[in-house]
Each structure stands twice: as structure tokens, then as C-alpha cells.
Amino acid sequence: MGETCKNWTEWLSKTRFASLTEEQRTQTLNWLQLVADIIINSARIKEGDTVIDIGTGTGLLAFKALEKLNGTGTVIFSDKFQDCLDSCQEFITSTKVSGNYKMLLSPADKIDLPDESVDKAIMRSVLVHIVNKQSSISEIYRILKKGGRFSFFEPVIRSNTRYWELVRPENIKNFEAFKEAENSFMTDFEDSLCNFDENSIAENLDKAGFADGEINLDNVESKYIVSAPMIDEWFNNPPAPGRPTIKERFLRYFSAEDVNEYIKDLKRDLTGREITVRTKAIFAYAVK
Ligand SMILES: C[S@@+](CC[C@H](N)C(=O)[O-])C[C@H]1O[C@@H](n2cnc3c(N)ncnc32)[C@H](O)[C@@H]1O
Secondary structure, three states, X not given: OOOOOOOHHHHHHOHHHOOOOHHHHHHHHHHHHHHHHHHHHHHOOOOOOEEEEEOOOOOHHHHHHHHHHOOOOEEEEEEOOHHHHHHXXXXXXXHOOOOOEEEEEOOOOOOOOOOXXXXXXXXXXXXXXXXXXXXXXXXXXXXXEEEEEEEEEEEOHHHOOOHHHHOOHHHOOOHHHHHHHHHHHOOOOXXXXXXXXXXXHHHHHHXXXXXXXXXXXXXXXXXXXXXXXXXXXXXHOOOOOOOOOHHHHHOOOOOHHHHHHHHHHHHHHXXXXXXXXXXXXXXXXXXX
């Protein structure tokens, strides 16, 4: 586990922002609100619904669902990790958020609820942390009522710009070897972060039995100026608690000396330059 990140609440509140400038942090927070609004709208929450937020984290979606229910129905804050539920509970207690809610400690692939017991399931960036997406999607199908709706968002990390695409190859020692290593770990089928895309998710939804649905792709291009500390953060920030950093991933293929040399080359080549970074994500809903 990385030193900077001990658990999910710490990662959600601190670690994920560590490499960002204040302006980028604000942009990210605004973007998260936008993403949450799209998920909530696409869930078509009605007063009286029972809504489950799977992998609720610090409750980004669940609190919006509570507002939407306006004192009716129930929101189930569900997560595999107790620190997340504690954080949501603390927020409710300290701010006196109103509405009916339950806290449920459950992994997404074994949700402690009866069959056909919820109207809506909402989720953001959770499947990306689960190796076997099919078992979680089938479990969500199981707990939804007939006609129930599953609305979710996931980043498609394997389609993101790779580091080797940003650099000028002639400035990088062992460029081809580093390119090959990055391509290899970014398409690893054993790695939850990279083992899926929109096509595999569509297959998972079909296989689970969902009758209808839609997957929309969000392709974003962002431009920014690179700084050396930013490159350190790229390599040393864990993508989730307990998951290997980019540096640790490269260390599976190269010696520490070679990886440090690569990072130095990247800094020399990229510092002060404007880069364009491509990211892809899925917004989807499925109806049982
Ligand atoms: C990137 S965070 C997203 C949190 C929240 N949904 C949001 O949008 O801010 C991933 C969340 O998934 C949860 N999680 C990870 N693996 C899980 C699993 N197998 N079952 C349920 N939740 C899981 C983590 O505890 C964490 O809260």
C-alpha cells in the first residue's frame, strides 16, 4: 500500500487530488458534480423509490439521490469498506441531512439484499476496481425489481493516452522497451483497472439479462503544461488504495535504475511543454 494512501476515504478526499493544481482540483470537483448529475438523471429516480448507491465512497451519488427522493423512499449507502460508510454517516450526523437511508456493508458481487428489492441502482467508478465485472453486474440485476434501472459511469483507462505517446522518442533511452511495457500493463486482463471497455461492459449487461439499455462514450481531450512535480505524482500516486503506482508497474519490467532514468528523461522532455491528454469514459443505463 502506498504511503500516501491508507484507505478509500483518504484516497477520495486527498490522494486523488495530490497531483493537481488548485485550478485543476476545482475543475475536477465541478466535473464530479456534473458526472453525478448525469448518473442521477439517467436513473430516473421517482419519489418513493428504493435506491442503492453501490460503492458509495463518500456518498457523491447517494446524497444527490436523497435530495431527489425529497423525504420519501430510501437510499441505501452500500460499500465493501466500513471507512466509507463511517464517513457518510459522519456527514449525515454533522449536517443533519434528512431523508430515509440505510448503511449496507457489502461487496458489489454479493450484496446483502433479497432478489428484486430495489428500484434503482446507481454507481460511479466501482467496476474499475473489481476484476470480475460480470459477477457484480449479474448481482445488480438480481437485486433490481422488474423494470428497475441501473445507471452508472466508468472510466475506460485502457483507452487513455499512454506516457510514451506524449514524449519525443529520440529523447528517451530504451523508448521501445518502455512503450512495450506500458502497453502490456495497460491491457492486462488480470488488472481490474484495464481489463474492460464499452464492448465488454455491453456483453456483461446482456449476459446478466438486462432487457434494454444504452452505453454512451465520453471522449475528452484536456490540455495542460507539464511540470516536474506533476511527473513525480503521475509515477508515485496510487490509482486506488493498495494498488501499484505507475512506477511500481514499470518496476515489474525494469530495474529501479532504469525506471529512475526513464522518469528523468520524461522530465527533461516534457517539463514546460503543453500536452494533450485523451481520456474515455462510459455513461450507461440498463433496464431489467
Ligand atoms: C473511486 S471510488 C468511487 C466512490 C463513489 N462512488 C464516488 O463516485 O465518489 C470506488 C469505491 O468503490 C468501492 N469499492 C471497491 N471495491 C468494491 C467492491 N468490490 N464492492 C463494493 N464497493 C467497492 C470503494 O470502497 C470506493 O468507495
